[in-house]
Amino acid sequence: MSEKLAQRNYYGKALAELASERDDVVVLDADLAGSTKTSDFQKVCPERFVEVGIAEQNMIGIAAGLAASGKVAFASTFGVFATGRCWEQIRLAVAYPRLNVKVVATHCGISVGEDGASHQALEDMAVMRALPNMTVISPADAYEAYSATKAIADYDGPVYMRMGRAEFPTVTEQGAPFTIGKATVLREGSDVTLVGCGQMVSFCLEAADMLSSEGVSAEVVNMSTIKPLDTETLLASVSKTGCCVTAEEHSIIGGLGSAVAEALSESLCAPLERIGTRDTFGESGKPDELMEKYGLTSADIAEAARKSISRRS
Numbered sequence: 677m678s679e680k681l682a683q684r685n686y687y688g689k690a691l692a693e694l695a696s697e698r699d700d701v702v703v704l705d706a707d708l709a710g711s712t713k714t715s716d717f718q719k720v721c722p723e724r725f726v727e728v729g730i731a732e733q734n735m736i737g738i739a740a741g742l743a744a745s746g747k748v749a750f751a752s753t754f755g756v757f758a759t760g761r762c763w764e765q766i767r768l769a770v771a772y773p774r775l776n777v778k779v780v781a782t783h784c785g786i787s788v789g790e791d792g793a794s795h796q797a798l799e800d801m802a803v804m805r806a807l808p809n810m811t812v813i814s815p816a817d818a819y820e821a822y823s824a825t826k827a828i829a830d831y832d833g834p835v836y837m838r839m840g841r842a843e844f845p846t847v848t849e850q851g852a853p854f855t856i857g858k859a860t861v862l863r864e865g866s867d868v869t870l871v872g873c874g875q876m877v878s879f880c881l882e883a884a885d886m887l888s889s890e891g892v893s894a895e896v897v898n899m900s901t902i903k904p905l906d907t908e909t910l911l912a913s914v915s916k917t918g919c920c921v922t923a924e925e926h927s928i929i930g931g932l933g934s935a936v937a938e939a940l941s942e943s944l945c946a947p948l949e950r951i952g953t954r955d956t957f958g959e960s961g962k963p964d965e966l967m968e969k970y971g972l973t974s975a976d977i978a979e980a981a982r983k984s985i986s987r988r989s
Contacts, residue, residue, distance in 0.1 A: 678846045681818035683839035684782045688713025690825035691750065695721035701829060702742050704751045706732045712752040712782045732757045733765045736777070740769035743776040748829055751777060755784035755797030755838055759804055770834045771807040777835075778828050779804075784838040785874065785925035786953060786970055792960035797838070798953050802930025804836040805903045811856060812903040813837040814924075814932075816877040817846040820900060823854035831856055840925070842963055844875040847898070859906035861913065865895030868981045869913040869920045873899050873932050876923035876951070882974035887981055894981060902932055907939045914940065919947045919984040923977050925967075928952035947987035949980035 694701045695717055704726040709715040718725040728735040732753050739749035752758075758781040759766075770777045784797040805812050813828070813835060815821040821839055828835045847862060862877070863884055872880040877898045884894035895913050899906065914920045920940065924932040933950035940946055953970050967973055 680843040680845055682841070682843045683815060683818045683821035684711070684713045684841070686818040686822035687780060687782070687825050687839060688716030690822045691717040692720050694826070694829055695724070698748070698829065700746065700748050702726065702747045702749050704728060704735050704739050704749065706730060706735045706753045706757065708753050711754070712780075714750070714752050732761045736762045736765035736779070737769055739777045740773075740775050744773070747776070749777045750780055752780045752782065754795060755781035755800045756795055759797065759800040759836070763803055767807055771809045774809045774833055776832055778837065779835070780825070780837045780839070782839045783841045785840050786958045786966045786972065787875070787925060787963040788841050789963040789966065790960050793957040796958035798927045798958060799930065800836075800838055801902055801924075801926050801932070802934070805930060805935065809834055810903065811835045811901070813856070813901050814873040815839065815900050816872070816874065816898045817844065817848055819846050819850045819852070820848045820854060823852060824900070827854040827856055838874070840875055845878040847878050847881060854900075857901045857904045857906060859897050859899045859901070859909040861895060861909065862898050863894070863896040865893040865917065867893045867917055868985050869895045869897060869917045870923065870977060870981060871897045871899050871910065871920060871932065871936055872923040873902060874925050876925055876972065879972070879974040879977055880923055883977035883981065886974065886978040892981065892985070899932060899936075902935055905935045905939055907943070910936060910939055911943055914944055914946050919988040921949045921951060921977060921980045921984050923951040923972075925972060926952055928954060947984045949984045951977050951980055
């Protein structure tokens with residue numbers, strides 16, 4: 677793992693580059709351009725930036741109209757607003773007609789911290805994953821957020837991409853291409869499979885180091901696309917190790933853990949432990965303290981791995 681960087685900064689960087697690379701990209705925001713970093717695009721291409729104000733539902737409607745006229749529309753706000761306040765608009769105006777709108781949300785997960793439960797999106801992947809035609813992405817770090825932004829600009833269809841607020845370690849190679857629907861094995865192992873998304877991938881790698889000191893060989897899979905899930909990579913890994921742990925900064929209901937559980941139940945009988953929030957809202961607090969309180973640390977992943985291994989035995 678390398679330096680700590682914020683995903684949203686690299687999202688803004690990618691958008692700014694897309695402004696000169698493509699004339700069909702438009703960007704919309706709802707009074708949060710400085711926080712989501714869409715302001716980077718606004719600075720270099722103000723004529724293709726739309727500031728709708730605090731009117732997120734209207735933002736999705738405008739984005740859908742622009743997409744229907746041939747544009748690639750990026751619409752950004754915080755995760756709770758993007759997927760909660762705008763759900764009906766995304767369902768009917770974007771997903772149903774399969775329009776080329778990229779809903780990219782920042783400030784997702786418990787690590788939003790002091791802003792508290794009202795601003796901590798813990799169910800966003802679940803509600804987006806349930807929508808037909810919707811692709812759901814949770815990049816592992818800032819570098820992958822950059823590459824994923826470029827990839828979804830080229831993809832024809834609706835996408836939901838979630839990112840965090842804080843800086844956290846980079847685990848992927850800068851400049852590595854991003855393939856929608858393809859997981860990557862970051863560390864080979866034989867005793868247990870650790871499947872993570874978002875910043876939890878870095879925690880999976882830390883947990884693998886902890887387990888290695890105990891003689892346990894953990895394979896770490898970066899499942900940055902939640903839908904469509906890369907079942908081929910998942911099943912190949914779990915077939916080898918015989919057990920699995922998922923880790924997400926999201927509810928275990930409806931997100932990565934649910935997606936992996938569904939895939940395993942249909943194809944492979946193997947113990948699964950899920951790390952994530954457990955049918956609860958968050959609260960205000962320092963990000964590191966909240967991650968610990970809600971069981972989202974590398975130590976929690978390591979303990980879940982031990983339990984999964986014991987169930988396999």
